Amino acid sequence: MNSTRVFFIGGLASYRALFGWLSPWVFIPSLLVAPIFQILLFVYIGRSAGLASDEFYVIGNAVQYAAIPCLFAMTQTIAGERYQQTLGYILITPARRLPLFLGRALPVVANGFLVSAFALVVGGAIVGIDVPASAYAPIALVTAVSAFSCTGLGLVNAAVGFIVRDHSVLSNIIFGLLLVFSGANVPLADLPGWMRAISDGIPFTHGIEAARRLADGQTLVDVGGLVAAEALIGVVYGAAGYGLVRLMEVLGRRHATLERA
Amino acid sequence: MRQLRLLALGWAFHMKMLMRSAFNSLLGVVYPLFFATVAFFMFRAGDDPKPLLYASLGAAVMGIWSTTSTSAGAAMARERWHGTLELLVTAPTHFAFVLLPVTIAMATIGIYSMVATLLWGWLVFGIDVQIGHPVAFVLAIPATVGSIGALGFLLAVAFVRFRQAWALGNMLEYPVWLVCGFLVPLSLFPDWVRPISWVLAPTWGINAIREAALGGSPFADIGMAALLGSAYTLLGILVVNRALRAARTKATLALT
Numbered sequence: 167m168n169s170t171r172v173f174f175i176g177g178l179a180s181y182r183a184l185f186g187w188l189s190p191w192v193f194i195p196s197l198l199v200a201p202i203f204q205i206l207l208f209v210y211i212g213r214s215a216g217l218a219s220d221e222f223y224v225i226g227n228a229v230q231y232a233a234i235p236c237l238f239a240m241t242q243t244i245a246g247e248r249y250q251q252t253l254g255y256i257l258i259t260p261a262r263r264l265p266l267f268l269g270r271a272l273p274v275v276a277n278g279f280l281v282s283a284f285a286l287v288v289g290g291a292i293v294g295i296d297v298p299a300s301a302y303a304p305i306a307l308v309t310a311v312s313a314f315s316c317t318g319l320g321l322v323n324a325a326v327g328f329i330v331r332d333h334s335v336l337s338n339i340i341f342g343l344l345l346v347f348s349g350a351n352v353p354l355a356d357l358p359g360w361m362r363a364i365s366d367g368i369p370f371t372h373g374i375e376a377a378r379r380l381a382d383g384q385t386l387v388d389v390g391g392l393v394a395a396e397a398l399i400g401v402v403y404g405a406a407g408y409g410l411v412r413l414m415e416v417l418g419r420r421h422a423t424l425e426r427a
Numbered sequence: 428m429r430q431l432r433l434l435a436l437g438w439a440f441h442m443k444m445l446m447r448s449a450f451n452s453l454l455g456v457v458y459p460l461f462f463a464t465v466a467f468f469m470f471r472a473g474d475d476p477k478p479l480l481y482a483s484l485g486a487a488v489m490g491i492w493s494t495t496s497t498s499a500g501a502a503m504a505r506e507r508w509h510g511t512l513e514l515l516v517t518a519p520t521h522f523a524f525v526l527l528p529v530t531i532a533m534a535t536i537g538i539y540s541m542v543a544t545l546l547w548g549w550l551v552f553g554i555d556v557q558i559g560h561p562v563a564f565v566l567a568i569p570a571t572v573g574s575i576g577a578l579g580f581l582l583a584v585a586f587v588r589f590r591q592a593w594a595l596g597n598m599l600e601y602p603v604w605l606v607c608g609f610l611v612p613l614s615l616f617p618d619w620v621r622p623i624s625w626v627l628a629p630t631w632g633i634n635a636i637r638e639a640a641l642g643g644s645p646f647a648d649i650g651m652a653a654l655l656g657s658a659y660t661l662l663g664i665l666v667v668n669r670a671l672r673a674a675r676t677k678a679t680l681a682l683t
Binding site for chain 1: 449450453454457458460461462464465466468469470471472473475478482589590591594595597598600601602604605610611612615616
């Protein structure tokens with residue numbers, strides 16, 4: 167019961183604290199306007215290159231942009247606490263760590279999903295893509311699974327935040343790698359073999375592919391394998407991230423370096 | 428003469444500071460490379476790989492704008508956080524001469540990104556950029572950097588009333604890449620976008636660099652970039668005068 171409380175109440179408190187700095191003046195330009203312009207940028211590059219349809223870029227970039235809230239907000243759960251000098255107080259509590267950290271991840275998934283969904287709807291409307299109404303709900307599900315998957319990677323990133331001071335640099339670099347490797351803008355078939363191999367093991371690759379197929383008329387059953395793969399990647403990264411967070415916590419206590427990234 | 432010395436020293440001082448920052452130096456170089464890589468893959472895989480050279484030159488300049496837009500918006504706010512704003516404002520030198528070298532230094536850091544992107548395109552994608560007019564190319568780069576730095580200065584003073592100015596600066600990164608024709612020709616955009624492109628110095632800066640590299644006639648573009656840069660600076664000085672007068676009258680210099 168106590169763990170459930172820590173999961174929900176702790177997660178909600180952390181999310182509200184996030185909005186202490188993620189005010190509308192940050193949220194609107196960074197998470198609502200920027201993804202629309204990322205979509206437009208790649209739609210126009212795509213038109214110039216004659217590579218794929220507008221729909222390809224709208225879906226790819228809208229889903230991939232969830233990386234910004236998922237990576238940055240998860241990292242903030244560690245780095246933000248250190249900045250506020252509250253990390254030690256949190257890690258000294260007897261609360262179980264699994265609900266403590268996963269509770270903080272749940273609102274991040276929801277936020278990532280909302281950002282992606284907004285970009286998909288508004289970006290799609292501006293560019294004028296045609297997605298069948300029957301695909302809306304399955305695409306929403308795939309977008310949520312992709313946000314979950316990237317939040318798992320965000321937890322790994324948060325663990326690295328224990329030892330890296332410039333966590334925003336690291337988050338931006340991971341965002342850039344996801345942009346290149348996830349197939350958001352370049353069809354996977356046009357990437358070299360070694361890049362495709364990496365693409366298979368990162369968030370968004372399967373989710374973006376599933377969303378594109380759904381928009382082209384396939385059903386959720388048809389893309390079930392892709393959705394399951396995306397979810398599995400999220401679980402693996404989440405587990406790795408949780409393990410790393412615990413490891414860094416132990417190392418931080420042992421060497422008295424919690425506050426000293 | 429004193430003002431020129433102040434500009435030069437301020438620029439050198441802020442270059443040193445920015446180069447110590449992973450966000451401004453390392454990320455400033457690496458981040459545009461991701462976008463350049465995606466664009467290179469897209470053009471290489473597309474119907475016509477000829478625009479690859481066009482995109483390569485544009486992508487090289489993307490970093491100059493990125494380093495400026497992401498940092499300039501908060502340039503004045505940063506002095507406020509450091510507690511140095513009051514000291515700088517009360518100094519006998521006009522505050523514009525203190526702020527302008529900061530944003531020009533930010534744009535100058537983008538030259539690292541420019542070199543890195545050209546090298547990346549050459550080494551990984553085999554894009555061989557031959558410089559048609561080396562002298563004009565050398566003139567086009569400082570004109571572009573200076574005009575983008577001046578635009579950054581205007582942003583810095585225009586966003587002075589916003590506590591989260593950095594987010595507004597970040598927001599402008601993609602739109603300027605888009606409407607200034609860094610990666611796609613302006614002819615692809617609707618007609619109403621053109622006047623917006625014309626009043627943005629990066630449009631002329633990137634044109635100048637492309638024309639110089641491809642052996643065209645870059646001098647009109649260099650002139651336009653310099654002219655717009657001067658206009659941004661004058662406008663920025665007017666805005667900063669007004670903002671400082673208002674802040675002193677209301678005693679809100681340290682507040683946002």
